[in-house]
Every structure is written in C-alpha cells, then in structure tokens.
Amino acid sequence: MNLTLWIAAGLLAAVALAGGITKTFVPAQKLAQSPGGRWTGHTSVGFVKTLGVIEILAAAGLILPAALDIAPVLVPVTAVCWVLLMIGAIITHLREGEAKFIVLNLVYLALAAYVAWGRLGPESFTS
Template identity: 80%
Template sequence: MNIALWIAAGLLATVALAGGITKTFVPRKKLASHRGGRWTGDASDGFVKTLGVLELLAAVGLILPAVLDIAPVLVPVTAICWILLMVGAMITHLRCDEARFVALNAVYLALAAFVAWGRLGPFTD
C-alpha cells in the first residue's frame, strides 16, 4: 500500500508542478487561449500567479516532507489542501462548461483523498 501511496503522491506532485510552472510563468492571455484555460481570461494576473505558486508549493509538500522525514504530516495536509483546490477548480470549470476538465479534476481529487487517507489513517509509518 505504501508504494501505491507514493505513486499517487508522485502523480499529483507532477500535475501540481506542471500546472504551477504554467500558471506562474506563462502569460495569462496565452493561458486563456488554450483549452481548459478559458477561466484565466476572467481572472487577474495576480490570482492566476498565486494559484501557480500554490501548486508549486503543493508539488513540494506532497513529496519532500516524506522523503526527508521532516514533518511528514505535511504530506496529508498538502493532500487535503489539494482537495480544496480541486473543488474550486471543478466549480470554475463547471461555470465555463468544461465537463472534461471537471472529470479530470475529480480524478486528481480522488488521488489526493487517497493520499490523505493513507498517510493519516491506517498506513502511517
């Protein structure tokens, strides 16, 4: 089970890293021109970049605390924060009629719930 939790956390960290880099460093107008990024056209630059930084922090928080064995409780805390972020993403994509991205965010939410449950519950080290 520990391997499955590491795989799930790694997948989420990869998604968070990719999304964080994109939102932090790609201009908002360019993001708005791509599928799934339509919502950025209505958001401020600061908001999009803040979400990007939060995603970069999530990528770090899902992996490093456990790897370094320094405050490993931050892994499930980060997973719970990711769940909240995905709820917001799902609502945003619903408002933009982007059902495909709602489903994708639901998968990420489920992975984060699995990591949070596994690292807080029965499979803590």
C-alpha cells in the first residue's frame, strides 16, 4: 500500500506541477483558447497565476515533506487541499459544460482522497 500511495502522490504532483507551470507562465489569451481553459477568459490574470503558484506548491507538498522527512504530515494535508481544489475545478468545468474535464478532475480527486486517507490512516508517516 505504501508503494501505491507514493505512486498516487507522484502522479498528482506531476499533474499539479504541469498545471501550475502552465497557469503561471502561459499568457492568459493562449490559456483561454486551449482545451479546458475557456474559464480563464472569465477571470483575472492574477487569479489564474495565483492558482498556478498554488498548484506548484501542491506538487512540492505532495512529495517533499515525506521525501525529506520534514513535517511529513503535510502530505495528507496537501492531499485534502487538492480534493478541495478539484471540487472547485469540477464546479468551474460544469459551468463551462466541459464534461471530459470533469471526469479528469474526478480521477484527480479520487487519487488525492486515497493519498489523504492512506497517509492519515493505515500508512501514516507517524506510525
């Protein structure tokens, strides 16, 4: 189970890093024209970039605390925060009518819930 939790956290970290870099560094006009990025045309550039930075921090929070053995409890906390972020993403994509992205967000939500459950419970870093 420990291995599957590391894999799930690694996959989520990769997704968070890719999404965060994109939201932080790709121009807003280009994001708004990309698949799944229509919502960025209705929000401020600062909000989109802030989400990008949050996603980059989430990528770090899913891996580094446990890998460096510095406050590893931050891994499940980050996973819970990722669940909340995915709920927001699902609501946003529902408003835009982008069903395939909702399914993708549900997959990410399920992975994050698994990491949070596993790291708070049976495979806690503190036990």
